[in-house]
Amino acid sequence: MPLPSPATxxxxxxxxxxxxxxxxxxxxxxxxxxxxxxxxxxxxxxxxSDAQADTQRSAAFLAAGIAAQEAGYGINAAQAGTHLMVLTGAALAGSALSGTPAALGATGNAVVWAENTTGTPRCSALLAPNGSGQGGLRKLGPVACADATTFSGLAWTALPLSDTPATPVVIAWQAAACTPFGISAGTAAQKVLLILSADNSNGVALETSQCLSNVSAP
Structure with a gap:
């Protein structure tokens, strides 16, 4: 009987x-x-990056507001248009500042003011470059001057306050019965309210305003 084959x-x-x-x-x-x-x-x-840019912009607005409070200080009867002016199309080429004076109530990209905190009249400015690849906010001066109308003949030096080219800063001014920091109610005397505005990284408008109580509106 044959044996079965083994299973594979x-x-x-x-x-x-x-x-x-x-x-x-x-x-x-x-x-x-x-x-x-x-x-x-x-x-x-x-x-x-967005958070850093927003923080830098907020800090720049704070520094700009503090600096602008000097406008008209120590000058007898400081007037908007003479001791304070907003410029449109402003640009800094080397040390020369150019631009066109804007009417009170209009907007621009620079503001120039005169003050006399040291016994010698001086001018300072805030510039928001708005050309291609530019932006942010620059502090110019101080430099000796007669008043703000002489801005184009002065030799300016610039100090960057912020560098955010994607969000240009708009500078506006208007007549207002105001007091600095809203400490008390505004009086009947018309002063100048300086307003800086720009969009943050999310497209939300940021705005700060300063009452320049040393400068009278016409």
Missing amino acids: PRQRGVTLISLMTGLVISMILVLATLMLFQRMVRATTAAR
Whole structure:
């Protein structure tokens, strides 16, 4: 009686096809994780950059407001248009400041003022460059002067307050019965309210206003 043939042993383990399939799935998961990590890094970097720009802009507005409070100080009967003026199309080429005086109530990109805090009349200015690739806010001066109308003949030096070219700063002025910091109610005398505004990184308008109580509006 012939003996039955021995059964063929069943193979155990991982086949090449299943191994390749596992490698492909693992690579897809790794690539997806890397892409997610890159997006998180870019979002974090952009948020940090936006926060720094917003902080710098707010600090610049605060410094500009403090500086502008000097306008007309120590000058007898300081007047808007003579001892304080807003300029449109203002630009600084070397040490020369150019621009066109704007009427009270209009907007521009620079403001020039005269003061006499040291016994000698001096002029200072705030400039918001608005050309291609420019922006932010610059503090100019102080420099000896007769009054703000002589701005184009003065030799200016610039100190950057902020550098955010994507969000130009708009400078406005208007007559108002106001007092600095709103400490008391405004009087009937018309002073000058200086307003700086710009959009933050999220497109929200930021605005600060300063009552220049030493300068009378015509």
